[in-house]
Amino acid sequence: MTDIFDNLILCNKCKKEMKKIKLEKNGFFIRAVECPKCKDRILHPNDELEYNKFIKLRNKTFRVKMRIVGNSYAVSIPKEIVNFIKEQEKIMDNMVRLCFNDSRKLSLMFGEVEK
C-alpha cells in the first residue's frame, strides 16, 4: 500500500506542489506537507491521529500502588501508556531510564534521546 504522502500533493489555493516537512510538537514528530507559497500545511492523517491520542493521555494522572519486590519498590505503568509508546516504537527493549527530578517527582524515560 502506498502512503498518501508518497503522492504529489498540490496546494488547493496556489496549485503548487507541497513539500514534505517534519513538525515537532511536545517531543512528538508529525509528518506534514507545506505549500512553499502560502505556507499552508496538511498533517499526515495517521500522525495527526496518533498525536491526538497522545494529547488525551498527556497530563492524565493515574493512581498506582507501590509494591515491595525484593529490596525495591515497584509501580505498575498503565497499559494504555506502554501500548502507546510501543506503537511509537520508542521502546526497543524493556529498559527505561529513571530519574529523581525533585523531592516529589520521579520520571521515566523510554527509548533513546532524540537528537
Ligand SMILES: [Zn+2]
Ligand atoms: Zn499555497
